[in-house]
Amino acid sequence: xxxxxxxxxxxxxxxxxxxxxxxxxxxxxxxxxxxxxxxxxxxxxxxxxxxxxxxxxxxxxxxxxxxxxxxxxxxxxxxxxxxxxxxxxxxxxxxxxx
Numbered sequence: 001x002x003x004x005x006x007x008x009x010x011x012x013x014x015x016x017x018x019x020x021x022x023x024x025x026x027x028x029x030x031x032x033x034x035x036x037x038x039x040x041x042x043x044x045x046x047x048x049x050x051x052x053x054x055x056x057x058x059x060x061x062x063x064x065x066x067x068x069x070x071x072x073x074x075x076x077x078x079x080x081x082x083x084x085x086x087x088x089x090x091x092x093x094x095x096x097x098x
Contacts, residue, residue: 001013001014001015002015002045002046002047002048003015003017003043003044003045003047003048003049003050004045004047004048005047006048006050006075006082006084007075007082008075008076008077008082009075009076009077010074010075011072011073011074011075011087012072012073013070013072013073013074013075013084013090014069014070014071014072014073015045015069015070015073015084016045016067016068016069016070017043017044017045017049017050017052017067017068018043018044018045018065018066018067018068019041019042019043019052019062019063019064019065019066019067019068020042020043020044020049020064021041021042021064022039022040022041022042022062022063022064023039023040023041024039025037025038025039025054025059025060026038026039036055036056036059037055037056037059037060038053038054038055038056038059039053039054039059039060039062040052040053040054040083041054041062041068043068043084050075050082050083050084051078051081051082051083051084052068052070052083052084052085052092053083053084053085054085054092055085055086058086058092061094062094066094066095066096067094067095067096068092068093068094068095069092069093069095070084070086070090070091070092070093071086071090071091071092071093072086072087072089072090072091073085073086073087073090073092074086074087074090
């Protein structure tokens, strides 16, 4: 699947991209009262770019220039923009520099 094809509400997403920006990891409290670490990155391929939310152990692992593969991810919408995450059942693989 290509990043340019991703739409909010899409599940079982398998996509690869290159990290073009990464925000500092931060602590948040989920709506269930659980404290988690989270960071946001932007990944791109030849068809577009999308925000990738990295939760828990994945947070803080990505660097600009890394190649990332998302398996069984989920696209949601936040403040009108699509964003990709591994969700509950997905997996993020950071392959290192492209």
